[in-house]
Amino acid sequence: MSDAIALDHATLSVAGRAVLSDISLAVAEGEFVGVLGANGSGKTTLFKALLGLIPADSGAITVLGRPVKRGNPEIGYLPQLKTALPGARLLGREVLAAGLDGHRFGVPLVSAVAARDIDRALDNVGAAELADRPLSEMSGGERQRLLVAQALIGNPRLLLLDEPLIGLDPHQSQVVVDLIGGLSRALKLTVLFSAHELNQLLGTIDRVLYLGRGEAALGTVAEVISPAVLSRLYGAPIQVVRADGHIFVMSHGRDIERQQDHHDHHDHAGL
Amino acid sequence: MLAYDFMLRAFAASGIVAVVAGAVGYFLVLRGQTFAGHALAHIAFAGATGAALIGLAPLYGVIAVTVGAAVAIGALGERLSGRDVAIGVILSLSLGFGLLFLRLTTTNATQATSLLFGSVLAVSPATLGHLVVLGAATLTALAAISRPLLFSSLQPELAEARGVPIRLIGILFLALVALAVAQSIQIVGVLLVFTLMVGPPAAAQLVTTRLWLGIALSAGLALAQAWLGITLAYVTDWPTSFWITVLSTLVYLAATGLARRRLT
Numbered sequence: 001m002s003d004a005i006a007l008d009h010a011t012l013s014v015a016g017r018a019v020l021s022d023i024s025l026a027v028a029e030g031e032f033v034g035v036l037g038a039n040g041s042g043k044t045t046l047f048k049a050l051l052g053l054i055p056a057d058s059g060a061i062t063v064l065g066r067p068v069k070r071g072n073p074e075i076g077y078l079p080q081l082k083t084a085l086p087g088a089r090l091l092g093r094e095v096l097a098a099g100l101d102g103h104r105f106g107v108p109l110v111s112a113v114a115a116r117d118i119d120r121a122l123d124n125v126g127a128a129e130l131a132d133r134p135l136s137e138m139s140g141g142e143r144q145r146l147l148v149a150q151a152l153i154g155n156p157r158l159l160l161l162d163e164p165l166i167g168l169d170p171h172q173s174q175v176v177v178d179l180i181g182g183l184s185r186a187l188k189l190t191v192l193f194s195a196h197e198l199n200q201l202l203g204t205i206d207r208v209l210y211l212g213r214g215e216a217a218l219g220t221v222a223e224v225i226s227p228a229v230l231s232r233l234y235g236a237p238i239q240v241v242r243a244d245g246h247i248f249v250m251s252h253g254r255d256i257e258r259q260q261d262h263h264d265h266h267d268h269a270g271l
Numbered sequence: 272m273l274a275y276d277f278m279l280r281a282f283a284a285s286g287i288v289a290v291v292a293g294a295v296g297y298f299l300v301l302r303g304q305t306f307a308g309h310a311l312a313h314i315a316f317a318g319a320t321g322a323a324l325i326g327l328a329p330l331y332g333v334i335a336v337t338v339g340a341a342v343a344i345g346a347l348g349e350r351l352s353g354r355d356v357a358i359g360v361i362l363s364l365s366l367g368f369g370l371l372f373l374r375l376t377t378t379n380a381t382q383a384t385s386l387l388f389g390s391v392l393a394v395s396p397a398t399l400g401h402l403v404v405l406g407a408a409t410l411t412a413l414a415a416i417s418r419p420l421l422f423s424s425l426q427p428e429l430a431e432a433r434g435v436p437i438r439l440i441g442i443l444f445l446a447l448v449a450l451a452v453a454q455s456i457q458i459v460g461v462l463l464v465f466t467l468m469v470g471p472p473a474a475a476q477l478v479t480t481r482l483w484l485g486i487a488l489s490a491g492l493a494l495a496q497a498w499l500g501i502t503l504a505y506v507t508d509w510p511t512s513f514w515i516t517v518l519s520t521l522v523y524l525a526a527t528g529l530a531r532r533r534l535t
Contacts, residue, residue, distance in 0.1 A: 048432075071433050088301060088476075089477070090482060090485075091481065092481055097524070098418075099433070100429075102430055103434045103435045105415055106415065106417070106418060108418040108421050108422075108482070134480040215319050
């Protein structure tokens with residue numbers, strides 16, 4: 001089986017600052033990888049590099065066996081919700097239709113084939129009823145499901161999902177994680193799924209990619225979520241507490257992920 | 272009323288402009304860029320008065336200045352913080368220059384008033400010809416970019432990832448807004464451009480959740496406002512622009528009421 005994603009000594013920068021330095025890793029086709037790390041650790045930067053939006057300073061990046069290129073139709077992408085989707089009152093169907101062939105010039109007329117693609121994608125995520133609901137009246141969970149459906153249109157082989165659980169309650173989060181896990185297995189999709197909390201992904205992900213201080217660690221949960229690896233990535237002593245099927249990443253007795261999650265919601269309110 | 276040539280020209284000119292303003296305005300409201308549209312109208316004032324100062328037709332001055340300003344605003348990008356402040360400063364400066372140019376040309380107050388508030392009943396055959404060409408060009412160009420424009424308005428990050436040149440599309444769109452502003456000024460003047468470019472599309476987006484229906488409704492409402500406004504002006508002898516603003520407000524209030532009733 002070939003690699004879906006391969007980074008070879010890649011260095012990625014944003015505004016002149018190296019966010020990820022000299023990263024080498026490979027994700028196999030069909031793998032479901034959870035991407036974790038503090039805010040600013042490079043999760044979104046990595047996704048943008050795979051999409052061809054940020055060129056690597058050095059090193060090489062290949063996606064599905066080819067060098068990265070912008071507008072790769074084999075990638076389904078779900079951007080972070082905080083900036084995507086304004087409060088438009090258009091129907092879910094119309095929003096998805098706008099994205100079909102959205103890179104071509106012309107008038108956005110929707111063919112019967114395209115309309116069927118949209119219905120099928122919504123059916124795939126069990127959200128057929130969202131087609132006829134205005135975007136502005138959808139809850140956070142419904143919007144996320146609409147966006148997951150959109151990412152699936154065109155039968156991509158790789159899904160890049162940037163924080164699809166932001167703003168969702170634990171139950172809704174579980175629904176989205178199970179949904180993606182099921183799709184990944186059924187359609188042999190490679191998935192990179194970034195999140196704040198590891199526990200929501202436990203049991204579904206094949207491996208975890210943890211980012212921090214310009215470095216990356218990719219491996220099974222047991223390999224990566226260890227005091228030695230995480231202390232290196234956070235640059236501070238980290239304890240890992242396993243209890244009741246959950247894993248807590250602690251620094252000085254406080255839960256790092258939970259803290260970060262709260263902090264992040266605060267940020268969003270301010271935006 | 273239709274026996275007079277100037278009335279026929281008023282209906283034709285306002286009809287063309289209303290459809291263009293309604294269609295372009297739909298995307299302007301969808302993108303949340305109404306302030307940019309507002310600014311372009313004020314910047315146009317300097318263009319019109321400056322053109323008069325050097326002996327050019329005001330319409331050409333307006334087009335040159337607004338399209339130039341639109342490209343500059345578009346190039347500033349969507350995410351630059353303080354962009355609205357920068358636009359606001361330029362907007363005031365333009366009005367200042369407009370005032371200076373007016374003084375230097377020693378034009379009379381009527382000309383200034385018609386520039387600020389429109390003079391649809393004074394549209395010349397030549398101006399009508401310009402509006403036909405400009406209107407057709409604006410609508411054609413809008414149709415040509417409408418698909419990537421819609422995508423990058425709704426989901427800029429996804430559009431960028433899919434290869435849409437969102438910066439270029441943004442600049443092209445603002446240039447079309449500038450052309451629509453230049454045309455609207457002929458009908459309702461610099462100060463009241465919003466009454467055709469923002470009122471009808473905002474009302475349409477409150478009432479319908481469908482794209483094509485929304486665009487058609489927006490253009491239709493603008494057209495109805497313009498024609499009814501002229502008719503009321505003819506009957507009452509009050510200014511056309513006054514009636515258009517009244518109708519625009521009524522339409523928007525009615526749309527708000529409709530939307531609210533549907534929610535409850």
